[in-house]
Amino acid sequence: MMFAAAVEAVQPDTVVRQSIERKEDSVIINGHKFTLNHNLHLVGFGKAVLGMAAEAERIMGDHLVKGVISVPHGIQQTLQQHGKGHLLLKENSRIKVIEGARHNLPDADAQKAAEEIKHLASELTEKDLLLVLISGGGSALLPAPTPPITLQEKLDVTRSLAGAGATIQELNTIRRALSLLKGGGLAYYAHPAQVVALILSDVIGDPLDLIASGPTVRSQAWPEEILLILEHYKLFNSLPTSVREVLGRPNPRWKENKDESDTSGHVLNVVIGSNSVALKCAALRARELGFRPVVLSPGVCGDVRYVSRLYGLLARFACSRKEPPPEIATEVLKLGPEVGVESWDLCRTMQVLDEGRTEGWGATCLLAGGEPIVELTGKGRGGRNQELAMRVGLELRDLELPPNGPVFLSGGTDGQDGPTEAAGAITDGGLHDEAQAQGLDINNFLVNNDSYTFFSRLSAGQRLLVPGLTCTNVMDVHMLLIPPMPINIR
Numbered sequence: 081m082m083f084a085a086a087v088e089a090v091q092p093d094t095v096v097r098q099s100i101e102r103k104e105d106s107v108i109i110n111g112h113k114f115t116l117n118h119n120l121h122l123v124g125f126g127k128a129v130l131g132m133a134a135e136a137e138r139i140m141g142d143h144l145v146k147g148v149i150s151v152p153h154g155i156q157q158t159l160q161q162h163g164k165g166h167l168l169l170k171e172n173s174r175i176k177v178i179e180g181a182r183h184n185l186p187d188a189d190a191q192k193a194a195e196e197i198k199h200l201a202s203e204l205t206e207k208d209l210l211l212v213l214i215s216g217g218g219s220a221l222l223p224a225p226t227p228p229i230t231l232q233e234k235l236d237v238t239r240s241l242a243g244a245g246a247t248i249q250e251l252n253t254i255r256r257a258l259s260l261l262k263g264g265g266l267a268y269y270a271h272p273a274q275v276v277a278l279i280l281s282d283v284i285g286d287p288l289d290l291i292a293s294g295p296t297v298r299s300q301a302w303p304e305e306i307l308l309i310l311e312h313y314k315l316f317n318s319l320p321t322s323v324r325e326v327l328g329r330p331n332p333r334w335k336e337n338k339d340e341s342d343t344s345g346h347v348l349n350v351v352i353g354s355n356s357v358a359l360k361c362a363a364l365r366a367r368e369l370g371f372r373p374v375v376l377s378p379g380v381c382g383d384v385r386y387v388s389r390l391y392g393l394l395a396r397f398a399c400s401r402k403e404p405p406p407e408i409a410t411e412v413l414k415l416g417p418e419v420g421v422e423s424w425d426l427c428r429t430m431q432v433l434d435e436g437r438t439e440g441w442g443a444t445c446l447l448a449g450g451e452p453i454v455e456l457t458g459k460g461r462g463g464r465n466q467e468l469a470m471r472v473g474l475e476l477r478d479l480e481l482p483p484n485g486p487v488f489l490s491g492g493t494d495g496q497d498g499p500t501e502a503a504g505a506i507t508d509g510g511l512h513d514e515a516q517a518q519g520l521d522i523n524n525f526l527v528n529n530d531s532y533t534f535f536s537r538l539s540a541g542q543r544l545l546v547p548g549l550t551c552t553n554v555m556d557v558h559m560l561l562i563p564p565m566p567i568n569i570r
């Protein structure tokens with residue numbers, strides 16, 4: 081129920097509805113008022129954009145002149161089949177939908193969509209308002225390689241980077257440097273129209289310039305930074321000539337600015353949904369259900385093995401029979417920053433857990449989110465959430481107290497964990513023995529990154545979290561439920 085609340089809070093239609101206040105012939109967005117005068121244009125790109133566009137059209141459709149959105153291949157049919165008609169455009173919509181980017185990779189369809197979006201933006205005047213809807217997956221859905229780079233060349237470079245283990249920050253820094261529309265390019269083409277971008281964030285820390293590679297955020301690509309990334313992944317020497325040529329020249333957009341002035345003043349970028357929002361709503365739901373919620377951080381990242389260790393330590397801390405040994409807090413404070421959690425958040429959380437332990441509250445619900453990393457060594461089927469859940473189950477194994485406790489859940493808010501049908505899994509300290517009793521060797525599955533096979537076989541898949549298509553994505557959500565300590569041993 082709490083995971084459902086997290087996902088519900090960041091539904092594409094919900095976040096758009098909450099961010100746009102319609103007042104007769106104007107709208108208020110993030111405290112800014114915009115006059116509507118049949119001057120509204122709409123573009124969008126990302127996995128959650130169809131539902132965002134449907135809601136935007138419901139709110140402001142009477143002033144909408146034209147729109148183009150680039151969304152994943154097959155999404156309209158999928159939404160239809162899953163009974164999510166409210167996320168589809170109405171039949172006589174003014175918004176053109178282009179589906180593309182099969183397997184999350186830029187393709188000719190996505191490139192066509194990008195061209196149409198660029199064309200629409202270029203034709204706008206200072207009287208126009210351009211609403212830009214952005215969500216995760218937007219980079220692949222808006223490919224506009226800077227000539228003479230071809231789509232294939234750009235794809236090769238980004239694929240090699242991703243394959244070599246580059247982070248989304250590094251990947252999108254390079255994408256921005258090779259694209260006409262990323263890194264503020266779209267806002268540049270839309271000048272002098274007013275641009276308002278509504279952004280559903282799928283990147284830790286919600287960095288505007290990196291989510292979908294920041295098409296509405298003017299950002300300078302520093303040659304040194306780009307060089308450093310390409311050299312780090314040993315790709316510099318194998319770059320195509322066209323890519324070298326583009327990287328070697330200053331960004332023409334900022335040089336040949338239409339009127340030599342800074343065009344970024346006409347742009348408003350607003351994050352309307354994020355992991356923090358999802359955690360906040362899950363925390364509210366937890367309180368309603370009688371838990372005492374504490375949000376650790378929406379920025380959990382790094383190796384899944386360290387992340388599981390951190391949750392194991394926090395559970396140990398919360399369930400200590402007496403005063404927790406100081407070594408636990410010391411290790412928590414050492415490990416936390418390595419997985420993206422700040423010392424302040426660790427101290428605040430441990431204080432809440434300690435109060436819960438000593439003051440006899442009911443159950444506590446620790447919430448966190450982010451996107452840990454699994455280093456793939458095996459050939460199994462799984463995802464980072466299922467693997468994290470397995471590892472946390474092992475960490476909780478020899479926790480003595482309390483009798484029914486703690487339970488851990490890890491789930492991807494998009495409803496899909498890696499290439500599997502599950503979003504994640506739910507575990508506790510009994511996982512190892514349960515597996516052993518069913519003849520499953522948990523460590524074998526871990527070595528082979530085979531977490532989905534493991535959970536599918538274990539207890540007829542009962543521990544799998546399978547919410548189906550959620551139509552949104554704000555990374556992963558983690559929950560650790562800590563039951564109350566029995567009175568007699570407090």
Ligand SMILES: Nc1ncnc2c1ncn2[C@@H]1O[C@H](COP(=O)(O)OP(=O)(O)OP(=O)(O)O)[C@@H](O)[C@H]1O
Nearest residue numbers: 454460461462463464467494496497498499529555
């Ligand atoms: N067998 C496996 N075990 C564990 N993790 C895996 C496995 N196979 C793939 N992954 C992980 O799944 C992720 C890729 O899947 P997915 O496409 O859902 O991720 P993503 O696109 O990064 O996520 P999102 O859609 O949430 O942005 C990578 O983090 C990868 O390491």
Ligand SMILES: O=C(O)[C@H](O)CO
Nearest residue numbers: 216217218219291292
């Ligand atoms: O589209 C992208 O670049 C990623 O999903 C991060 O936003």
